[in-house]
Structures are given as C-alpha cells and as structure tokens.
Amino acid sequence: PSVTYVDADGERRTVEAAPNATVMEVALKHDIPGIIGECGGACACATCHVYVDDEWTDRVGPAEDMEQGMLDFAFDVRENSRLSCQIFMTPELDGLVVHTPVRQG
Numbered sequence: 001p002s003v004t005y006v007d008a009d010g011e012r013r014t015v016e017a018a019p020n021a022t023v024m025e026v027a028l029k030h031d032i033p034g035i036i037g038e039c040g041g042a043c044a045c046a047t048c049h050v051y052v053d054d055e056w057t058d059r060v061g062p063a064e065d066m067e068q069g070m071l072d073f074a075f076d077v078r079e080n081s082r083l084s085c086q087i088f089m090t091p092e093l094d095g096l097v098v099h100t101p102v103r104q105g
C-alpha cells in the first residue's frame, strides 16, 4: 500500500509501505522529514504526530484512549491528529494521505 506524506510547506512524498507497517515506520524507512518516532512506536513519545487528510479520517478512525492521552503532549493537536505509529498500513489504507506538522513536540 502506498502512503503520501505532505509536509508543512505542501511538498508531497509518496512511498510504498510494507504490508502492516505503521505510518511512522514507513516514514523513517524512507527518510520522510517531520516524523521522529523517538520511542520506536510504543505510543510513548508523541514525536510521530500527523494530521490525517480529511478524505481519510473515516477510514483511519479515531485515536484510542492511550494514544489520545499521549497526543496531549504533541504540538498543535487538531481533530484529525493521530500518532502515526498507531496507524497500520492495511490494504484498505492504500493511497493514504497524511500531513506532517510544522514541528514535533
């Protein structure tokens, strides 16, 4: 499945994800700027914060409680904010678009 990262300047980067990799892992593997993933995907750092594109929020779904709690530590949290280490690239998410924030933390 492919995933597109749009940075704060509007630059788009589309890469291919390994099946069931997280959106954070895929970003790190492809050197996508704007995602740090300090805790390695344990939902414990909030440096993998992204905004899910409006077209995709229904399919991606909302954050679970633990993730929501961790999101409180992220910068400029919005309704469509998610921690990208908690989004798994299933075939249904092929073509997913996420936006990276101006900064992490």
Ligand code: FES
Pocket (backbone or CB within 6 Å): 024, 036, 037, 038, 039, 040, 041, 042, 043, 044, 045, 046, 047, 048, 070, 083, 084, 085, 086
């Ligand atoms: Fe740390 Fe996602 S990588 S919360």
